[in-house]
Amino acid sequence: MSGLSLSFDTPQLAQQYEVRSAERQFLHGQRLIAELGVRAGEHVLDVGSGTGLLAEHVAGLVGPTGRVLGIDPLPLRIEIAQRKARPNLSFQVGNAYALGELPAGSFDVVYLNAVFHWLPEKTEPLKQIHRLLKPGGRLGITTGAKDQPNRLQSIKKQVLSREPYARYPEAQAGTPHWVTAQELADLLSGAGFTAQRIEAQANVHHQPDGNTAIAFSQASSFGNFLGHLPESLRSQAIEDIKRELEAFRTPEGIRLEGKRLFAIAHKPASH
Template identity: 45%
Template sequence: MSGLSLVFDTPQLAQDYEVRSAERQFRHGQRLIAELGVRAGERVLDIGSGTGLLAEHVAGTVGPTGRVLGIDPLPLRVEIAQRKGHLPESLRVQAVEDIKRELEAFRTPEGIRLEGKRLFAIAHKPASH
């Protein structure tokens, strides 16, 4: 069984991903967000956010009263997202291992609680070539 290796990512591959995903993958993500009807004030978990292009777009949609958390297993792509100096306060992109701390903000003794709000989880799937 072959799979995506997380070991062989390089700065050049991460930067190439930033450029390539800005084309087709980003457009599909924008369409998905529109179809889901994501609104201001809502919370979105972007799983496999890469360099944060779609997460940044969603942060503009949910505005300052919403929240977007982008996570990715590839640290070099997370670094690219975090280096973008113009990201809104409502957006965080971080490594997968850091997600546990973020989810604790929603946890109650009964489990994850969103206080009647919707939480969207958008999972990215690598494109097949």
């Protein structure tokens, strides 16, 4: 059981994600799309599209003869995404575990940008994506790396393992389900994909203060970062995490680092 909740999202978190992801997830998403070589006329599926910034960028690349569909289980994020809709770009509430309704062989490209680590079980979504792709179709994934998790998440884990938080073990359930590069390679080949490239990239960024860092994680985790903790303990936990983050202060701000996996794979043309 994952324990991740889709019910912690709020209009504020969704709006914050729209603003803050423009300098983070959107940037590495653009690199993923460039590597996938998305071309005019292609049909593209964005699984876990969030508020739709990257899908909007992709719609510009596929042009009027192409089509982009973004799906996400969070209605508040889809509501923001839908403001970007146009004839070749649509969004709908959907889920990586419910891709069965989409027709087989209907997409040239499927991607999950900063989404894969939010999937507790990864085999079924990958098999479904394989079914949805045309022969020769491409899959792109960016996700956190298990062997070097994001520093803020590691600090949170340590803080929550102490009292008074340790008596709420469910609070640890808001942690992403990262994979190693080898696990990702095995998952991809197990679902029938040929991996062209799986690379671990340094993911370093600076935040001006602990509040900003935590707010970003709350928005990116749709409220799961501390959402399982009773509200009465949440501000105390934030103070404890902020204190530990100060140890990583540099002249540029609080240095947060981790590793990101970047994967490009394709469905063999013979399938």
